[in-house]
Amino acid sequence: MKILAKSTPELTLQEHINDALLIVDVLKESFTNIASLVNEDHFWQLLRLSVIFHDLGKSHKDFQNVLRGKSHTWNFQRHELFSLPFVEGLNIKNKELIYYVVAGHHKDYETLIKKLSEYGEEDNLGLNLDGIEKVPTFEAVFKQNVPINDVLSLLKEFDINLFKVPIHNPKKTLQQFVRNRLINFQELIELLLLAGAFKQCDHLASAGIKQIKNLEIKDFNYLYQSNFELYSHQKKSAKIIGNTILTAPTGSGKTESSLLWLQNQIKTTGKGRVFYILPFTASINAMFERLEKNIPEKIGLIHGKLSAFIENKFEDDDLVDEQKKAEIKEQFKNLVMPLKVVTPFQLLKNIFALKGFEKGIFEWAGGYFIFDEIHAYNPKVFAQIIVLLKFATTYLNVKTFIMTATLPNFLRKELEKAIGNFNTIKTNSELYDNFTRHKIVVKQGRLDENLNLIQNALNQNKKVLVVCNTVKQAQTVYRSLKSNNKILIHGSFNANDRNNKEKQLFGEEVKLLVGTQAIEVSLDIDYDVIFTEPAPLDALIQRFGRVNRKREKGISECIVFEGRNKSDKFIYKNEDIIKRTIHILKEKEKFNSGEIMEAELQNMIDFVYPNWDKSDKENFDKIFTLLNGFIERDLKPFIYNKKQEEDFYKQFDGIKVLPVKFLSQYQKYLDENKFVKAESLKVQISEKRFYALSYNQAIEEVRDVFESLKTHKIKEQKVFVISKKYDSEFGLLLDEDEVCKFDESQNL
Structure with a gap:
């Protein structure tokens, strides 16, 4: 009977290995620079053997019974562990790298060590801790259930002849790997590359992918x-x-x-x-x-x-x-x-x-x-x-x-x-001289106190860009300005509306764009004039870059208001940087009618940022030292580091909430199993704001129940519902309440 690798659709182990070996050849073609990092021929040989050996443990008779829908006593054992004695039988340089890769191709080593601890030990005669019930050793389970001769025959199909299969419990080997540092960093890099290449082969083959594309x-x-x-x-x-x-x-x-x-x-x-x-x-x-x-x-x-x-x-x-x-x-x-x-x-x-x-x-x-x-x-x-x-x-x-x-x-x-x-x-x-296209105008007061200037520019049929430092200010300014073709962009829209607005941005008919910092970077848009709240010089330069971008409009005005709103300090905390920015802009305004030569920008930047801000440098040094130290001391494949994962996700300050007006639509999408559409109705807010709103009972946790159309199982989905108004034109309006009635059966 042939050894199966998968059941739906049925796929033999030999077929799966061949599919994955095809990817090995594809990677060889696409990663020609690998030769500069490792011994190329040896690396690809190790990868080929890793692919051939990785799933041999699936030959375990109970795992085969699982795949064939027969009765079994598999009990969530790990098939990759039963592949390892075959790897141990190889006679090849660096076979330990194959061993590590095969062991770790699904689960982290800590999980595998716990699983191996469930087997009996040879030195205590396979007894459990109370000495009554005999627990079979890993070796005994292997001998009883793995058809060694069938596997050896399969290996011969790939021109591999094993003369021994050292049956052993891999627990000690994996424990030593977890405890010990690798001898040198080059060895670590080779193992990382081998592990990564193998996982690419296994996953791409399992997905039915036969080819990858290359740039020509x-x-x-x-x-x-x-x-x-x-x-x-x-x-x-x-x-x-x-x-x-x-x-x-x-x-x-x-x-x-x-x-x-x-x-x-x-x-x-x-x-x-x-x-x-x-x-x-x-x-x-x-x-x-x-x-x-x-x-x-x-x-x-x-x-x-x-x-x-x-x-x-x-x-x-x-x-x-x-x-x-x-x-x-x-x-x-x-x-x-x-x-x-x-x-x-x-x-x-x-x-x-x-x-x-x-x-x-x-x-x-x-x-x-x-x-x-x-x-x-x-x-x-x-x-x-x-x-x-x-x-x-x-x-x-x-x-x-x-x-x-x-x-x-x-x-x-x-x-x-x-x-x-x-x-x-x-x-x-x-x-640089040819790129002179902007004229600086520094205005006293705040932007929201000078809306008449912006409206005058709109009335003159100019394409106007307005950049505010906060969402609330952008919403307020947008409401106040009159234009038949205007767009508001900031971070408090759901994905549906945000994507639609990005499409509209590139239409010539848009005459007014009001937004926040998201406008600053790499949007290929071109406006006639900009009105902006004060910000650090580097941010302002990026904002200016959205005006007269193609240099077809002569010299365009970039109007900066020096007055700050109270909330600005939460966005740009270093007051001195803002002061130096306004100072250098005023100095430039005195000469050549305020026209800024692009070649002068670097000197202006160095004036505003003569050196690190003390707090910024402390943050930089701390993160650099910790992360660089982790890589040099602790970065290893197959080991899950919960603290590192927590540190990574901790830096994303945002929680998604569902505006209450979308609750029924959200529930409908869940019932239809349209999960991406359901997720696209949510809006992200900061963690700090989330807890403040929750404290004021503006956010409630709701649990929705729906049926999976694939498995027909009943599932539960938790969502945070916010009782604030949401408008497709304005986004989430945190100062305006939405009447909110929940079905009590859905609440916690």
């Missing part, structure tokens, strides 16, 4: 088909090899520069997976659309709202059903797509050793990181990015392209230390 040199040919001649910094990017830091004005084709650099790396260095890293969901979605248009079917994206993005993108496409949407989501996330647009957190979770991180580490190997808007992170996140860059460039041969319009020198020095050898590209002075 010709994919970038469109960059040369424009009517515009390349800028000097773009030409340099196309020729340079290795880590690079580019400084260029907003709107000067930094994205194209990074892709020209990438094309040259692939041409000269070899294939690798690519990560284009941006700070905000809105800019990631926009960049995905932009890249997908020019490099179709090779771009993926990953962020916390991916499901909602896919749901919205294909909502009106009758050819894309729920199953197809799920497939698209998986392709966006897994190895299939060679270029992914991501938030840094999708990469950072791998150096925090979250579950499955080995797959991510392998995907980076010999790959390419492109960081856009590197300045946009707080000190804690910036410290994590520095650790990521140091690890990836030092140990995984990752090449990185970092681009920014302006960057404080003290931050730049940290980047330079992290990436080691690097090239510098800076736009030439002539282009």
